[in-house]
Amino acid sequence: MIYLQMFFSFFQIGLFSFGGGYAALPLIQGQIVDLHGWLGMEEFTDLITISQMTPGPIAINAATFVGTKVGGVLGSVVATMGCVLPSCILATLLAKLYLKYRKMDLLQGVLHSLRPAVVALIASAGISILLTAFWGTGAAVALERTHWAMVGIFAVCVFLLRKARLSPILVMVLAGVLKLGISLLGG
Amino acid sequence: MKEKNGALLWKLFFSTFYLSAFTFGGGYVIITLMKKKFVDGYHWIEEEEMLDLTAIAQSAPGPIAVNGSIVVGYKLLGLRGALVAVLGTVLPPFLIISLVSVFYSAFRENYVIGQLLEGMQAGVGAVIASVVYDMAAGVVKEKNPASLAIMAAAFGAACLLEVNVVLVILACGLLGVARTLWNRRTRV
Structure with a gap:
């Protein structure tokens, strides 16, 4: 049953994304794009774009978006609840333990080992996104089929983020405008 | 905290709803704003305690904004507080994205918006690359x-061998348990 499947998928996303922010990306990609195919890589990237420009955690946005697409209003409620439930259980439990004992060194130790892994996983998700951006969905990576305009926009964006220190939202909007400009000029 | 619990619950709900609806830029930003509101504004929580609650919010799995509101709600009003705070935090993105999803396909087929979104893919890639660079x-x-x-x-494992992300995280978590226990034993 699709609702149960979605609930369980987003439960896993909620349960295994440590570190907030982008940490949920690789999990969302794994469950939603790779495993169940509820979104294509392009839609997934659109979703991240939308998430960046609206308030709220990416995981919640993803749950609502995928839930609506696959199962309407009921789907979005089920997926969002699945996504939040692990937090409800574990954060409450940790708060309870903390208010009682005020010590959590084992947990800190686990997080210390998870952090480098999470960085690597986010990097891996980022690479999938760039592959789609530069070569299109599912296309083979070949030099002559590269969308050079996208590579150029990527380079400009990295420069604006690292050197000019512009805000991510502004940089993304500029990336969109650049692409539109290039296409209108005859790309 | 002399107000009646009911009034306090409503205040908690509106606070988390408001923070969630107007915070762009992810979990760490919203935690800072929560501190401003609950510690400096309402004096519901001590500064020191908020730091520890923040650590818990970052340690628990799931979105930091959600965890933050859960621990603050729980600290203030127990389980009821946690539930009300979660609802307040989740509703704004839920409503906004529901609306967006309805219009998404129509939007995507529009030439101008399609091109904008396509360009933004390179932008998102750049943002993630930059985040990864800082984290690494x-x-x-x-x-x-x-x-x-x-x-x-x-x-x-993830990028080249395409191992399931969950397995990678589980393995590294277990490794973390082993490392911590090992350090404990050698320290004593």
């Missing part, structure tokens, strides 16, 4: 060989 630099600066090995191994 933090790990490298630690100069801990085990952390570097974990980072390299996790990358190889």
Whole structure:
């Protein structure tokens, strides 16, 4: 049953994304794009774009978006609840333990080992996104089929983020405008 | 905290709803704003305690904004407080994205918006690359060989071997338990 499947998928996303922010990306990609195919890589990237420009955690946005697409209003409620439930259980439990004992060194130790892994996983998700951006969905990576305009926009964006220190939202909007400009000029 | 619990619950709900609806830029930003509101504004929580609650919010799995509101709600009003705070935090993005999803396909087929979104893919890629660079630099600066090995191994497993992300996280979590227990034993 699709609702149960979605609930369980987003439960896993909620349960295994440590570190907030982008940490949920690789999990969302794994469950939603790779495993169940509820979104294509392009839609997934659109979703991240939308998430960046609206308030709220990416995981919640993803749950609502995928839930609506696959199962309407009921789907979005089920997926969002699945996504939040692990937090409800574990954060409450940790708060309870903390208010009682005020010590959590084992947990800190686990997080210390998870952090480098999470960085690597986010990097891996980022690479999938760039592959789609530069070569299109599912296309083979070949030099002559590269969308050079996208590579150029990527380079400009990295420069604006690292050197000019512009805000991510502004940089993304500029990336969109650049692409539109290039296409209108005859790309 | 002399107000009646009911009034306090409503105040908690509106506070978390408001913070969630107007916070762009992810979990860390919203935690800072929560501190401003609940510690400096309402004096519901002590400064020191808020720091520890923040640590818990970052340690628990799931979105930091959600965890933050859960621990604050729980600290203030127990389980009811946690539930009300979660509802307040989740509703704004839920409503906004529901609306967006309804219009998404129509939007996507529009030529101008399609091109904008396509260009933004390169932008998102750049944002993630930049975030990864900062995070990886933090790990490298630690100069801990085990952390570097974990980072390299996790990358190889996920990107090259396409191992399930959940497995990678479970393995690294278990490794963390082992490392902590080992350190404890050698320290004593």
